Amino acid sequence: MDQLSTTLSALADPTRRAIITRLASGEATVNELAAPFDMSLPAVSKHLKVLERAGLIARGRNAQWRPCRLQAEPLKEIADWVGRYRPFWEASFDRLDSYLDELQRNDKSDQN
Amino acid sequence: MDQLSTTLSALADPTRRAIITRLASGEATVNELAAPFDMSLPAVSKHLKVLERAGLIARGRNAQWRPCRLQAEPLKEIADWVGRYRPFWEASFDRLDSYLDELQRNDKSDQN
Numbered sequence: 721m722d723q724l725s726t727t728l729s730a731l732a733d734p735t736r737r738a739i740i741t742r743l744a745s746g747e748a749t750v751n752e753l754a755a756p757f758d759m760s761l762p763a764v765s766k767h768l769k770v771l772e773r774a775g776l777i778a779r780g781r782n783a784q785w786r787p788c789r790l791q792a793e794p795l796k797e798i799a800d801w802v803g804r805y806r807p808f809w810e811a812s813f814d815r816l817d818s819y820l821d822e823l824q825r826n827d828k829s830d831q832n
Numbered sequence: 833m834d835q836l837s838t839t840l841s842a843l844a845d846p847t848r849r850a851i852i853t854r855l856a857s858g859e860a861t862v863n864e865l866a867a868p869f870d871m872s873l874p875a876v877s878k879h880l881k882v883l884e885r886a887g888l889i890a891r892g893r894n895a896q897w898r899p900c901r902l903q904a905e906p907l908k909e910i911a912d913w914v915g916r917y918r919p920f921w922e923a924s925f926d927r928l929d930s931y932l933d934e935l936q937r938n939d940k941s942d943q944n
Contacts (some may be wrong), residue, residue, distance in 0.1 A: 722846055729844035732837045744917060779865030792920030799914045
C-alpha cells in the first residue's frame with residue numbers, strides 16, 4: 721500500500737484519531753493511553769501498531785515504559801492532497817450561504 | 833462508522849483518489865472513468881459506490897448515463913482535523929532544516 725493510503729487508513733478509526741489527539745499534548749505510555757478509552761491493553765496495543773506502521777507515532781526504546789510520541793509528518797501529505805480540493809468545498813459552502821441568505825430574505829418578505 | 837472515518841476510509845485507496853482527481857476537472861460517466869484505469873466496469877462501479885456512500889460523489893438521475901460529479905464537502909472535515917496538527921509537522925520540518933543546515937556547514941568547514 722502507498723504511504724498516503726496507509727496514513728488515511730490508519731486514521732479511519734475514531735480511537736486511533738483520539739490517540740493522536742492525546743499524544744499532541746505529550747508523550748504517553750500504553751497504560752496512560754488505555755485509561756480514557758476503557759479498552760484492554762492488547763486492544764490499545766493493536767491500534768498503536770497500526771499507527772506505528774503508518775509512521776504516525778514512534779515508541780521509546782526503554783523496554784519497560786516505551787512511551788509513545790506523535791510523529792505528525794505523514795499528516796502533511798493528507799493536508800496537501802485534501803487542500804487541492806479546497807476551492808470545491810468553499811464553492812459549495814458559498815452556494816449554501818447564498819441559498820440560506822435567499823431563504824431568510826423570502827422569510828422576511830413573507831412576514832411583511 | 834462516523835462520517836470522518838467513512839471519508840478517510842473511502843480515500844485510503846489510490847484508484848478512488850484518482851477518480852476524485854479526475855472528477856475535479858468535470859463530470860464523467862462510469863465508462864469515461866474506467867478508461868484510464870484499465871479496470872473492468874464492475875470494479876470501477878464498486879469504487880464509485882464506496883465514494884457515493886461517503887458523500888464524495890453524486891450521480892445523475894439519467895438512467896442511461898448517470899454521470900458522476902465531485903462533492904467536496906466531506907473533504908473539509910479531513911482538512912479541519914489534519915490542520916490542527918500543522919504546528920507539529922512544521923516543527924519537525926524546521927528541525928530537519930536546521931539539521932541539514934548544520935550538516936552543510938560542517939561539510940564546508942571540513943573542506944576548508
